[in-house]
Amino acid sequence: MQIKECIVSAPGKAILHGEHAVVHGKVALAVSLNLRTYLRLQATSTSKVCINLPNINTFLSWDVTALKQLLPDSGAELGNVNELDAELVRMLRNFVGVSNGTLDTRSMAILAFLYIYLCVFAKSGELPSLTVSVWSELPTGAGLGSSAAYSVCLAAAMLSASGTIPSPLSDQENTARWDEVEMELINRWAFQGERIIHGNPSGVDNAVGTWGGILRYHSGKITALSRVPMLRILLTNTKVPRSTKVLVAGVKDKMNKFPSIINPVLESVDAVSCACEQTITEMASDTPTPEHYNVLEELIDINQHHLNVIGVGHPTLDTLCRVTLARGLHSKLTGAGGGGCGITLLRPETEFSVVQNTIQDLRDCGYDCWETSIGAAGVQQHSPLAVKEEVLEVLARY
Numbered sequence: 534m535q536i537k538e539c540i541v542s543a544p545g546k547a548i549l550h551g552e553h554a555v556v557h558g559k560v561a562l563a564v565s566l567n568l569r570t571y572l573r574l575q576a577t578s579t580s581k582v583c584i585n586l587p588n589i590n591t592f593l594s595w596d597v598t599a600l601k602q603l604l605p606d607s608g609a610e611l612g613n614v615n616e617l618d619a620e621l622v623r624m625l626r627n628f629v630g631v632s633n634g635t636l637d638t639r640s641m642a643i644l645a646f647l648y649i650y651l652c653v654f655a656k657s658g659e660l661p662s663l664t665v666s667v668w669s670e671l672p673t674g675a676g677l678g679s680s681a682a683y684s685v686c687l688a689a690a691m692l693s694a695s696g697t698i699p700s701p702l703s704d705q706e707n708t709a710r711w712d713e714v715e716m717e718l719i720n721r722w723a724f725q726g727e728r729i730i731h732g733n734p735s736g737v738d739n740a741v742g743t744w745g746g747i748l749r750y751h752s753g754k755i756t757a758l759s760r761v762p763m764l765r766i767l768l769t770n771t772k773v774p775r776s777t778k779v780l781v782a783g784v785k786d787k788m789n790k791f792p793s794i795i796n797p798v799l800e801s802v803d804a805v806s807c808a809c810e811q812t813i814t815e816m817a818s819d820t821p822t823p824e825h826y827n828v829l830e831e832l833i834d835i836n837q838h839h840l841n842v843i844g845v846g847h848p849t850l851d852t853l854c855r856v857t858l859a860r861g862l863h864s865k866l867t868g869a870g871g872g873g874c875g876i877t878l879l880r881p882e883t884e885f886s887v888v889q890n891t892i893q894d895l896r897d898c899g900y901d902c903w904e905t906s907i908g909a910a911g912v913q914q915h916s917p918l919a920v921k922e923e924v925l926e927v928l929a930r931y
């Protein structure tokens with residue numbers, strides 16, 4: 534089989550409001566970040582499938598013949614794009630030797646890779662030998678959608694390499710995006726990858742990884758907010774490791790235990806997301822005022838309290854909120870919480886020295902902290918000419 538080599542990338546994300554509640558059908562607002570995951574797919578003649586994941590120090594390969602044994606004899610449809618094939622996941626767990634319920638970083642990444650590889654190429658008629666290398670600017674497992682950016686890259690690269698979707702690159706362009714129909718397909722396969730990594734994802738993270746920009750996400754309905762103000766945001770990584778899968782399951786347990794207490798909290802988070810959307814829409818269509826920023830800050834504080842109530846806070850995130858408030862700035866966790874990252878809203882009038890001092894305070898706590906820009910492009914294909922030297926160098930190393 535002639536496979537098409539490619540380099541693709543997808544952005545990470547920050548959730549402004551609605552994490553966890555979105556898993557239970559509430560509204561979330563999420564933005565793409567200027568930190569990306571890059572994937573390079575190369576054709577080989579080694580009769581092997583190789584995966585190189587330097588961020589998690591994982592380098593593995595399998596014989597194509599061994600992988601072929603996992604395909605059903607009957608030629609039955611393998612892995613429908615709309616639902617996870619539980620039997621295939623079970624076989625893959627046995628194949629790579631991981632038990633059900635494992636949270637091991639490597640196992641999750643490998644299962645997602647093999648699942649998408651087998652499903653996409655089985656449909657195109659043949660399993661090719663190839664090498665996939667992935668490198669990310671995102672911290673892994675810290676709330677910035679690293680699993681989704683990874684899954685989106687896997688889906689885009691395999692669909693493209695198999696010829697299921699065309700390459701969007703032309704002679705004139707070194708970076709290009711797919712059309713809506715193809716992005717739809719990439720997003721669906723990425724969602725299956727997220728299911729393997731997360732257990733019960735809402736789909737918001739892979740939607741941002743695919744479309745980029747600022748999105749409203751509600752029960753699978755994705756709406757791009759076209760008019761948005763320039764928001765300045767600080768990102769802080771507490772560096773406390775956590776698993777989205779465990780945190781999402783913990784919220785579900787709390788809901789089952791105290792439905793009449795937790796459900797109203799999720800309703801309130803929904804209302805926070807809607808109020809935030811209304812405020813940023815107003816800010817975009819009119820001149821943003823200090824009052825708008827006051828509302829955004831209050832919504833951040835309210836939501837952070839809610840997230841603590843549903844059990845996804847962490848002492849390091851409390852510290853983030855306290856330290857930034859001492860400088861007059863408001864913060865909340867972002868993503869699944871339990872450690873990982875938080876966001877801090879900067880006002881237009883926030884002085885440079887205040888930002889610098891806040892960053893220093895947070896670094897003194899042992900956290901990473903930096904100002905980020907939001908609204909980056911979603912999944913893209915690149916020619917090698919369009920990829921930063923240092924990224925190409927890492928991808929070419931394996």
Ligand SMILES: Nc1ncnc2c1ncn2[C@@H]1O[C@H](COP(=O)(O)OP(=O)(O)OP(=O)(O)O)[C@@H](O)[C@H]1O
Nearest residue numbers: 638641642669674675676677678679680777868869
């Ligand atoms: N660069 C990468 N290389 C390989 N695997 C990755 C990479 N980035 C993420 N992963 C996979 O995703 C998992 C982390 O996903 P998890 O959902 O827990 O965190 P996150 O996506 O960073 O945060 P959140 O879901 O809260 O936004 C890792 O354990 C690994 O399996």
Ligand SMILES: C[C@@](O)(CCO)CC(=O)[O-]
Nearest residue numbers: 552553734735736868869
């Ligand atoms: C915690 C969560 O809401 C966001 C993780 O980035 C999970 C999800 O939506 O899949």
Ligand SMILES: [Mg+2]
Nearest residue numbers: 678680681777
């Ligand atoms: Mg994730």
